[in-house]
Amino acid sequence: xxxxxxxxxxxxxxxxxxxxxxxxxxxxxxxxxxxxxxxxxxxxxxxxxxxxxxxxxxxxxxxxxxxxxxxxxxxxxxxxxxxxxxxxxxxxxxxxxxxxxxxxxxxxxxxxxxxxxxxxxxxxxxxxxxxxxxxxxxxxxxxxxxxxxxxxxxxxxxxxxxxxxxxxxxxxxxxxxxxxxxxxxxxxxxxxxxxxxxxxxxxxxxxxxxxxxxxxxxxxxxxxxx
Numbered sequence: 001x002x003x004x005x006x007x008x009x010x011x012x013x014x015x016x017x018x019x020x021x022x023x024x025x026x027x028x029x030x031x032x033x034x035x036x037x038x039x040x041x042x043x044x045x046x047x048x049x050x051x052x053x054x055x056x057x058x059x060x061x062x063x064x065x066x067x068x069x070x071x072x073x074x075x076x077x078x079x080x081x082x083x084x085x086x087x088x089x090x091x092x093x094x095x096x097x098x099x100x101x102x103x104x105x106x107x108x109x110x111x112x113x114x115x116x117x118x119x120x121x122x123x124x125x126x127x128x129x130x131x132x133x134x135x136x137x138x139x140x141x142x143x144x145x146x147x148x149x150x151x152x153x154x155x156x157x158x159x160x161x162x163x164x165x166x167x168x169x170x171x172x173x174x175x176x177x178x179x180x181x182x183x184x185x186x187x188x189x190x191x192x193x194x195x196x197x198x199x200x201x202x203x204x205x206x207x208x209x210x211x212x213x214x215x216x217x218x219x220x221x222x223x224x225x226x
Contacts, residue, residue, distance in 0.1 A: 009037035011074040011100060013216065014064065018081025018106075019047045019132055025203065029078055032209045038076075038216075041067050047082065048129035052143050055131060056089045064096070074100035076216050080203050081106050081178070082135060088147050088186075101153040101219060103212045106199045108179045109156070109186035111137035111144050113170045137183070149188035155215035157208060158184035159197040176202070193221040 013033050015026040023044035033040045045059040068075050075098055077087045084107030091099065108115075115136040119125070125133065134143040159176035162168040167177050174181045176199035185192060197205050211221050 010039060011076060012068050012070075013038045013040050013076045013078055014068070015040065015042045016060065016077060016079040016083030016086055017044070017047070018079075018083050019135075020128055021047065021080070026078075026080065028204045029209055029212065032206075033078075033213065036213060039073065045086075047131060048127070051130040052082075052085060052089055052134050056086050056093070060086050060090050061094060064090075071098060074098050076100040077102040078212055078216075079104045079107065081199065082108065082131065084109065085135070085144050085147075088150060089143070091150075091152055092147055099152055101155070101216050102150075103155045103157065103215050104184075105157050105202050105208065105212070106159055106176055106179055107156060107184055107186075108135050109144055110183035111135055111142040112179050112183060113137055113172070114167050114178055117170050150186055151188060153219055154186070154189040155191045155193070155212075155219075155221060156184055156186065156189050157193045157195060157202070157211060157221075159195055159199060159202050161196045161198050163198050163200075190219060191215065191221050193223070 015030055017023055017025045023042040026042050030040045030042045043063050045055055079087050084104035112135055119133045119136055136142050139145045158181045160174040160181055162175055162177035164177035168175050171180045178199040193211055195208055202208055214222050
């Protein structure tokens with residue numbers, strides 16, 4: 001769905017946090033978007049309790065149906081980390097006539113080597129649950145790799161700054177401490193932006209937030225202004 005600049009203000013924006021986090025981690029983008037006139041819905045879900053399919057259908061799908069009740073409003077999504085995979089899974093299996101644009105911050109769209117290394121550790125399974133084990137790079141176990149190309153207007157923002165040196169040693173190429181720059185990309189995305197930010201705190205950076213909102217309005221990032 002094409003969304004013009006003038007149509008964005010007042011539309012829904014559903015925020016979807018990442019693995020092991022809560023809606024509180026998305027408070028900064030919530031406030032940023034609310035100040036610009038969006039109807040922001042900060043979704044919280046038990047990310048470490050269930051697999052991605054369950055989190056998508058029993059939590060995200062129900063939330064959108066319940067909270068996005070005005071059919072005249074476009075529904076945009078802004079996600080962090082695994083939240084992007086929930087939205088990809090949701091939009092691949094559910095028809096949403098008024099879907100708008102999606103911005104994914106640091107998404108493991110092609111999985112993460114960190115999961116490959118740690119998914120068999122008991123403490124990893126205990127702390128992060130079944131969804132985390134679906135985020136590796138092995139096609140047999142990686143849900144992101146089993147999803148098709150995106151068919152919605154998607155902008156991806158990836159980081160290349162890491163404060164997690166142990167994780168970065170597992171990841172080929174530039175990375176944000178959790179996901180490589182290349183594995184954040186996905187076929188069908190409309191635009192891509194690389195920023196010198198870390199995975200954990202990207203959603204709190206004002207420059208990233210400005211780029212996020214610009215994409216929601218225009219369908220592109222401001223290249224060179226990050």
